[in-house]
Amino acid sequence: MTQRLTTASGHFVSVGGNVNLYVEDVGEGKPVVFIHGLPVGQAMYEYQRNVLPFKGIRYIGIDLRGFGKSDRPLNGYSYNQFADDIRRVFEQLEIKNATLVGFSMGGAIAVRYMARHQGYGVSKMVLASAATPLFTQRSDYPYGLPVEVMESLIEAAQQDRPQLIEDFNSTLFHQKPSQAFIDWYNRMSLDTDPVAFAMSLKCLAYEDSREELNQIHVPVCIFQGKNDTMPFEPQIKGFPNAEIIVFEESGHGLVFEEKEKFNAEILKFVQA
Template sequence: MEYWVRVAPDVRIYVNDINPGGRNPILFIHGWPANHRMFEYQYNALLGAGIRCIGIDMRGYGLSDKPVWGYDYNTLADDVRGVIDALGLRGITLSGHSTGGAVAIRYMARHQGHGVSKLALFAAAAPSLIQRPNFPYGLKLSDVEEIINAAHADRPQMLWDFGEKLFYKKVTAPFSEWFFQLGLQAASWSTIAIAHSWISEQLFQDLGQIRVPTLILHGIHDQVCLYPLALAQNQGIAHSKLVPMEESGHGLFYDQREDFNRELLGFIR
């Protein structure tokens, strides 16, 4: 079932509720700059096991409305709450990749894990995507500024360059083009606004407010959300399990999709 949930007077979030009669529902929050379709290879595996899969497009991305405001993590987490309440979801696994993982963490802290019984983080951009005085493990600030400047100058080229370092294993040219097109579906302003949020947002305090079992999947070759971020998540979240993905980069959902899907299915069952 496909529909839009109104989360603000001028903002509707696109929802693809796949197999609504299934069990063990999982809600997916995609990473930057894609949309829910990036989880195609998870949907195919989980649906075969009878799982209810719910994909959403964050505001500004995919088929959701694209306002010029609201790209801070608080607002994005509030959008997730709007979807969970509109669908009446309870006892779900909340999952997120990259920026989507950061939004999932903020949701757990800001909304006290409302409706969520388990949390799954995939290469999450937390507790900080960039290096800070007390956290020297992320990207350099100049790396993010370069992405922002490139998006202003030539967004298609920026997206293509980003895709080139996303996967550890070689992907086909058609696959690269498909993923590139997911990024093009986003608005330019939302693409840039999220990158600015990477600079301002920190989730150090949020980690300690998570009270549900948490699975952390992270590629050790990740060039975007570096592997030490996963170690910090594992240390900061009680009852968390970290599974290093030895043959994966940032696109671990495809690099090691069979291992990824097996770990995820075993966790949510």
């Protein structure tokens, strides 16, 4: 087993290639593994990390490579590599019978993990505002953004990343957050490695998980904001037996806009 360094509430887990991921591991009970979206790290789940462990949940939040406190190599920013890194975390922390939660891009990565690693260590999955099976349009897929829009964002990331992040984050919420919250979220976003940010935008533009949905054989719950611009009809088709939870007052950022409901539905699904 690879050695891991431990902080007060977290681990640095080696995933190979001299890359270490930071993992928050808090509480005891049923494990719930949280995969963050773009452009922030697992710290976006503050309101889960500080609540769910008091309710019998083991919170496990992973900073993907290039995000948060994890190492920042120049390469490896693909759904396949993210999924392989997550597998190493499951192995090193001996995580079993977990609920895997993926938000936005993290939802797409969760799908890739489940298909690529046959659901190793996972017994349930939550897709929250998930960018899956595709984030962009194709000739046979009318949902999402045109690829050209994403290409323009990738170019903008090379020219004025702070402005792009501010503009990008402003589209997440149906309810207007406080300015202090926006400043906090933007600071987290700016802390993401610039290469990881740009390459993750490229993942959103070109990764395709349509063939993977039918390879997932655990109970799935889909969380979706009623006012989210990301359609979730393809997910419903891909997971016809999934439970659907609509967040009536939320846009894309349902984790924050209805955090009490988000936590309650996580608990309900995990403990069922």
